[in-house]
Amino acid sequence: MAVARRLAVLGVGLIGGSLARALRRAEAVGEIVGCGRDPAHLARAVELGVVDRAETDPAAAVAGADLVVLAVPLGAMRAVLAAAAPALAADAVVTDVGSAKASVIADARAVFGRIPRWFVPGHPIAGTERSGVEAAFAELFEDHRVLLTPVAETDPAAVERVRRMWEAAGAVVETMEVAHHDAVLAATSHLPHMLAYALVDALARLEGHEEIFRYAAGGFRDFTRIASSDPVMWHDICLANREALLGMLRRFQADLARLADAVEAGDGETLLATFRRAKAARDAHVLGRGGG
Amino acid sequence: MAVARRLAVLGVGLIGGSLARALRRAEAVGEIVGCGRDPAHLARAVELGVVDRAETDPAAAVAGADLVVLAVPLGAMRAVLAAAAPALAADAVVTDVGSAKASVIADARAVFGRIPRWFVPGHPIAGTERSGVEAAFAELFEDHRVLLTPVAETDPAAVERVRRMWEAAGAVVETMEVAHHDAVLAATSHLPHMLAYALVDALARLEGHEEIFRYAAGGFRDFTRIASSDPVMWHDICLANREALLGMLRRFQADLARLADAVEAGDGETLLATFRRAKAARDAHVLGRGGG
Ligand SMILES: NC(=O)c1ccc[n+]([C@@H]2O[C@H](COP(=O)([O-])OP(=O)(O)OC[C@H]3O[C@@H](n4cnc5c(N)ncnc54)[C@H](OP(=O)(O)O)[C@@H]3O)[C@@H](O)[C@H]2O)c1
Ligand SMILES: NC(=O)c1ccc[n+]([C@@H]2O[C@H](COP(=O)([O-])OP(=O)(O)OC[C@H]3O[C@@H](n4cnc5c(N)ncnc54)[C@H](OP(=O)(O)O)[C@@H]3O)[C@@H](O)[C@H]2O)c1
Numbered sequence: 001m002a003v004a005r006r007l008a009v010l011g012v013g014l015i016g017g018s019l020a021r022a023l024r025r026a027e028a029v030g031e032i033v034g035c036g037r038d039p040a041h042l043a044r045a046v047e048l049g050v051v052d053r054a055e056t057d058p059a060a061a062v063a064g065a066d067l068v069v070l071a072v073p074l075g076a077m078r079a080v081l082a083a084a085a086p087a088l089a090a091d092a093v094v095t096d097v098g099s100a101k102a103s104v105i106a107d108a109r110a111v112f113g114r115i116p117r118w119f120v121p122g123h124p125i126a127g128t129e130r131s132g133v134e135a136a137f138a139e140l141f142e143d144h145r146v147l148l149t150p151v152a153e154t155d156p157a158a159v160e161r162v163r164r165m166w167e168a169a170g171a172v173v174e175t176m177e178v179a180h181h182d183a184v185l186a187a188t189s190h191l192p193h194m195l196a197y198a199l200v201d202a203l204a205r206l207e208g209h210e211e212i213f214r215y216a217a218g219g220f221r222d223f224t225r226i227a228s229s230d231p232v233m234w235h236d237i238c239l240a241n242r243e244a245l246l247g248m249l250r251r252f253q254a255d256l257a258r259l260a261d262a263v264e265a266g267d268g269e270t271l272l273a274t275f276r277r278a279k280a281a282r283d284a285h286v287l288g289r290g291g292g
Numbered sequence: 293m294a295v296a297r298r299l300a301v302l303g304v305g306l307i308g309g310s311l312a313r314a315l316r317r318a319e320a321v322g323e324i325v326g327c328g329r330d331p332a333h334l335a336r337a338v339e340l341g342v343v344d345r346a347e348t349d350p351a352a353a354v355a356g357a358d359l360v361v362l363a364v365p366l367g368a369m370r371a372v373l374a375a376a377a378p379a380l381a382a383d384a385v386v387t388d389v390g391s392a393k394a395s396v397i398a399d400a401r402a403v404f405g406r407i408p409r410w411f412v413p414g415h416p417i418a419g420t421e422r423s424g425v426e427a428a429f430a431e432l433f434e435d436h437r438v439l440l441t442p443v444a445e446t447d448p449a450a451v452e453r454v455r456r457m458w459e460a461a462g463a464v465v466e467t468m469e470v471a472h473h474d475a476v477l478a479a480t481s482h483l484p485h486m487l488a489y490a491l492v493d494a495l496a497r498l499e500g501h502e503e504i505f506r507y508a509a510g511g512f513r514d515f516t517r518i519a520s521s522d523p524v525m526w527h528d529i530c531l532a533n534r535e536a537l538l539g540m541l542r543r544f545q546a547d548l549a550r551l552a553d554a555v556e557a558g559d560g561e562t563l564l565a566t567f568r569r570a571k572a573a574r575d576a577h578v579l580g581r582g583g584g
Contacts, residue, residue, distance in 0.1 A: 125509045144509070145507065187504055188504060195487055198544065201573070203573070204570065209573070210577060212480060216480040217417045219485075224484075226514070234563075242556075253549065256487070276523045278490075278519045280496075282520050286492075286505055286508060287520060
């Protein structure tokens, strides 16, 4: 089932590259044009068969495309969209994959003076801590959720096309209100990344940190896996979703202070009650959805 | 190579059960006697072939044993050791597997009025978030470190016997100073567990938390895996290693406050620098030691 004659993927990294691979495998698109800054990365994307051809100029990449996916870091969305804007085809639907949504919507408004009806903000809830086209694989989105956050201005027909694109990539599509998306992702993704980065950095700054890391077991490796994620991308996310993230951070700081006070006071009841609630919640809502 | 004629394992759960299984597989012990509170758990341990026979009374379990392993939660160490004490054989070496060491040493001193020369404090750096004898498996300690923390009073010959026991189970044994052990483990294990529990509990207390967990991706599952660990065991660890844990917690709180302030101020430089240091440290010291 064709979802596009010509697909332009702006940013052929983990997410853009994986989407291109998935749609190619599903035979859902005619031609795929990639775009990025580094010609060497693009050459590799062509070599790997991820895209058919590549352009470093966003305008050249989107010319003649009926479906455009913005898959650059959040901090680059506005500039890339602005560069592509003059060359967008009249029938083109544009979507993005950014991990925060209010900021991308603000970018679209800044570039076009309003939210275009053919612009569909989106976010695949899938990823790994790796980045770049070499890390891309066709199965990344299979049975994963994609959240679309259309606004009042958005054309339902455009939402439908983007939904079909993600379904062709094996994903399960849902729609969600923008602010709700940003709050939920701050809680389940952005705050955990901050904590993992902060913990590893705190340990790295301890005296004798090389020895300390040597005694880290499997639990530590899993817990800190997300601290191997791309720093630029996460810096962008933290700034783009600043308000929602800050709300969760401040709440977590207060909770952690209460827990630290309980440790200090030897208040075993508070510790046990907290740990029990947490285990019960994780076992009920997270466990069993693949791999413990 | 025999490391014991008769081994008594007090607490036949994940750690005690796995050690029993590993030593049995290595044909390193004659008889294995298990001990616990719940006869049903013990019956299961016999049924699974983890122990040869079982006792609910620690004194009965250690009678005639030349090697005794304390593998109960930290909060139970003192009582179990006191119950076993009158029946300990003259040639018996006693070791433990507790995740914090100063507290167990204090327990031994409380029970015997001094640190017995045949008591060897130890800690295998291996585990999973599961517990109980059903979760035990012989390979748990293979190529994992075991830290022994002998004190001035400890007989080197006793340390040597415990070392041989762990090596027979496939582990790599090192010795470490008690306070250093407790500080290192507070950093790499106890603090991460507190953070994982605190995060899951914070999310579980949000309105609409069931929906929120639904949008958690693989990164969240890995990050929170340790929050599925046994609450009682971790409550014990937090209280037993209170001082070292509190030191790390207070330090982390200060670091997190700085990071939150950077988010609030839109200070991208601080965020980027922190994330970069963390990724570099994890990639250098943790990655590549199995599974990313
Ligand atoms: N990774 C995840 O887990 C995940 C999950 C869901 C959503 N997302 C979102 O997906 C987007 C991409 O993330 P990713 O993980 O795919 O990152 P990535 O692997 O680093 O890919 C980003 C790509 O964008 C290109 N790029 C970067 N800056 C650019 C610019 N200024 N102009 C044009 N191209 C640029 C890069 O190529 P060049 O270096 O050659 O320019 C790179 O190939 C982000 O918005 C992120 O928030 C990520
Ligand atoms: N899990 C890890 O990742 C890990 C790693 C390294 C070290 N450790 C340490 O290993 C020890 C055991 O942990 P585990 O993970 O093996 O826990 P576990 O699976 O829950 O096993 C503990 C065993 O001790 C018995 N027990 C509990 N309280 C007792 C008491 N008061 N008297 C006698 N027996 C008692 C329990 O059996 P009944 O319920 O039948 O009494 C249970 O089988 C702890 O000290 C922990 O700090 C754990």
